[in-house]
Amino acid sequence: MTAIVASNIHSVPAAPPQRSKSRLRVGADWLLAGTHPEPDDIRNELLHQRASKTKTLAVAIFASLLAATIAAALTGAAWAYAWMAAELVLGSIRVYLMMADVAKAKAAQRTGTTIAPIWAGLTSTILITVGCYQCVGSGVLPLILMAGIGIANLVGGISSRNAGTPRYGALLICILTLPFGVATILSPIPYLFLVGLQTPLYTAGMIFLLLENHKGLLNLHRSEHRNRQMAHHDLLTGLPNRAMNQKLFAELLATPEPTSPNSKLTVFCLDLDGFKAVNDGLGHATGDAVLVEVSRRLRASVREVDFACRLGGDEFVILLPDISSDAAISIARRIIAAVSTPFEFAPAAKIGVSIGIAAATRDGNTADELLSAADRAMYEAKRRGKGGFVIHAPDVEAVSLVPEVDAHHAGFAEAVA
Structure with a gap:
């Protein structure tokens, strides 16, 4: 059956991935899936929406590095310096991957989504939440406040930047907020447990916001998809116009x-x-x-x-x-x-x-x-x-070719000028 829309005329199948890589790809595909199956062009737009939020990512990388640096300066603890060093390394990797995504988008090479930025983002989120947990455990009130404000800012950015990938965004929000909530409940600081009791409500609210953002973004891309279909396809038959x-x-x-x-x-x-x-x-x-x-x-x-x-x-x-x-x-x-x-x-x-x-x-x-x-x-x-x-072949002789059709239709081929 003929394809109706052509984005790439010829596609070359990729070499089969190794077994371990295929598991990573399956996991990434599940995380990046939306709430409902969508046509490939809509799904690609939702995936690449993440790559367009470069400013949000840059601020998140800088904020997490700043938090680690402040923690090291205030506590002098080994875990804080280890956090700062890990943020430097992982932040550099994420900046490089971000620049590669931007270059690919500018070249219109939207042939797929690499899994490296996905797992790098997940690793960075785990690193931040471990660092913030340690901030609460340190008992230093300014660090606890900084950790709470930092997590709130990061979660807000996730609800926007990952609106096209709600499963992945919801996972990041849970990883950031819930361990922090547990740490505040376990903290000996008076009344700090009240923050932990409210954390699940905050988490649920931000996930609902993420889903609302996803719904709005999805409706926008669906409308664009319909407009492209109407502009390039016959409304009656669905064939290209x-x-x-x-x-x-x-x-x-x-x-x-x-x-x-x-x-x-x-x-x-x-x-x-x-x-x-x-x-x-x-x-x-x-x-x-x-x-x-x-x-x-x-x-x-x-x-x-x-x-x-x-x-x-x-x-x-x-x-x-x-x-x-x-x-x-x-x-x-x-x-x-x-x-x-x-x-x-x-x-x-x-x-x-x-x-x-x-x-x-x-x-x-x-x-x-x-x-x-x-x-x-x-x-x-x-x-x-x-x-x-x-x-139509003016340089060859007329040839009679009779397709096997019913008796009322005689087929033929003849060269005409």
Whole structure:
């Protein structure tokens, strides 16, 4: 079945990861999953939303390092100096990963989400919460206040920066707040346990805020997704429309020439035979149903790398990259047979299809040249009796090719100028 949207024309499968890495990837994928399954483009936008919050991350890294430094200065304890050293190392790593994410986003290389920043963020959160726990245990009131304020600030940033990944954000919030709450409950300082009793309520409130932020962000990306669909796809059939057809043309023609004798791009222009009679005689509702079913049959008749587009009315274009002449002819035959099959919902509808075929670079090097050549060939197919296909190839002799369709549809291919 043909893909409807093309972001990457050719994808190269990655090498299989090692066993240990695959477990990390599975864990990261679960943490980064949203509340509901979403299309890939929405999910990618939600994931990369984290990378756009660079200022929030930079402030968090600086604040945690400052807290560790103050703890070392006030206590002189080994744990505080160890915390400060770990913050320096981990903070440097997170800055490097942040810069790499920004560079990747600027280059529009959104091919996936690396797991390194995810586990680095989780490790940093654990380090901070251990340091803040020690601050409470030190009994130094300024350190306890600093730890509480720092955790509150970090949790606020998490509810914003990780709005696209609510599971991951909720986990970070729990790791930051709950151990701090336990430490205050266990502290001998009078009345400090009251802070610990309120901590679960604060944690729940910030998680609810995170989910609200996620809901708003998700609705925004869903609206953008619908707008893109409406702009680039036919509302009736779901096929790429004329605008998307031009984009696909540009992407496919920009690919390198194949090393095989295949054509870099073969173009089918299709026009339904008998559709006007169905529309006029059986009504527009039946005509629309026929178009939807024909679109489904077209997608089922071509390869996964091919693209079926509806330009308007009963006119369709199919783009077939890197394909041999024989394979293209086989697909044309399959389309003719599929389209001419009777419709269960409208047995009286007699529909066929005429196809014109052009190939780059034999018949042109631009979208306009290829469409014009395929369109001329399609009209020649209609002139010859409909229900067949014509190959636009002025430098070869006319050849008769008869697809195995029903007796009412004779197929053919003929070179036309």
